[in-house]
Amino acid sequence: EAGVTQFPSHSVIEKGQTVTLRCDPISGHDNLYWYRRVMGKEIKFLLHFVKESKQDESGMPNNRFLAERTGGTYSTLKVQPAELEDSGVYFCASSRGLINEQFFGPGTRLTVL
Amino acid sequence: TQLLEQSPQFLSIQEGENLTVYCNSSSVFSSLQWYRQEPGEGPVLLVTVVTGGEVKKLKRLTFQFGDARKDSSLHITAAQPGDTGLYLCAGSHAGGTSYGKLTFGQGTILTVHP
Numbered sequence: 147e148a149g150v151t152q153f154p155s156h157s158v159i160e161k162g163q164t165v166t167l168r169c170d171p172i173s174g175h176d177n178l179y180w181y182r183r184v185m186g187k188e189i190k191f192l193l194h195f196v197k198e199s200k201q202d203e204s205g206m207p208n209n210r211f212l213a214e215r216t217g218g219t220y221s222t223l224k225v226q227p228a229e230l231e232d233s234g235v236y237f238c239a240s241s242r243g244l245i246n247e248q249f250f251g252p253g254t255r256l257t258v259l
Numbered sequence: 260t261q262l263l264e265q266s267p268q269f270l271s272i273q274e275g276e277n278l279t280v281y282c283n284s285s286s287v288f289s290s291l292q293w294y295r296q297e298p299g300e301g302p303v304l305l306v307t308v309v310t311g312g313e314v315k316k317l318k319r320l321t322f323q324f325g326d327a328r329k330d331s332s333l334h335i336t337a338a339q340p341g342d343t344g345l346y347l348c349a350g351s352h353a354g355g356t357s358y359g360k361l362t363f364g365q366g367t368i369l370t371v372h373p
Contacts, residue, residue, distance in 0.1 A: 181363075187365070188363045188364060188365045194359055194360060201359075239301070248359075250301025252301050253300075
């Protein structure tokens with residue numbers, strides 16, 4: 147069974163540009179989560195999808211961040227326009243149910259210059 | 260707001276020594292997980308504890324959940340170089356729209372020298 151995959155693994159962009167991160171969860175996992183770790187800080191929750199619906203988006207920093215999960219399969223996280231403080235590692239995780247183990251992807255390292 | 264305080268942040272020990280990592284909070288969690296993360300990879304679940312006072316063992320690793328479900332510890336006996344890595348604790352709350360959301364500690368970077 148393939149694990150959670152994320153693309154790209156690294157992205158370097160300039161302030162003001164747009165970047166789109168993609169996450170492919172494990173097949174059959176209805177729950178998809180986005181987390182972020184900025185340098186020196188703990189991993190923080192961004193949002194949670196159940197199938198294509200946003201269950202909890204309380205961790206989204208501001209309206210420059212837009213997450214979608216059309217069709218309840220893969221998800222994208224768009225940052226537009228990117229700011230310096232958006233730099234960090236963005237993790238995606240998926241689980242079959244709410245009480246099941248969350249499987250994490252390898253992360254996307256975003257650097258905003 | 261840091262809801263889960265993990266300590267120590269860094270731990271450098273010799274092979275064969277014992278160590279304990281602590282995870283403390285003022286909040287009650289319905290469950291607490293311990294993860295290990297390798298460079299370039301995402302966190303991998305080691306164990307989940309759900310009952311106050313619960314103790315789980317995974318080979319040389321012993322995990323304990325506090326009676327009040329506000330704190331947890333990870334104890335490694337006779338550490339080996341292969342134990343080197345980043346250890347993370349994470350808590351979750353049951354119920355409501357936040358069900359499933361994980362709150363992480365800052366992590367402990369463990370280095371075990373041969």
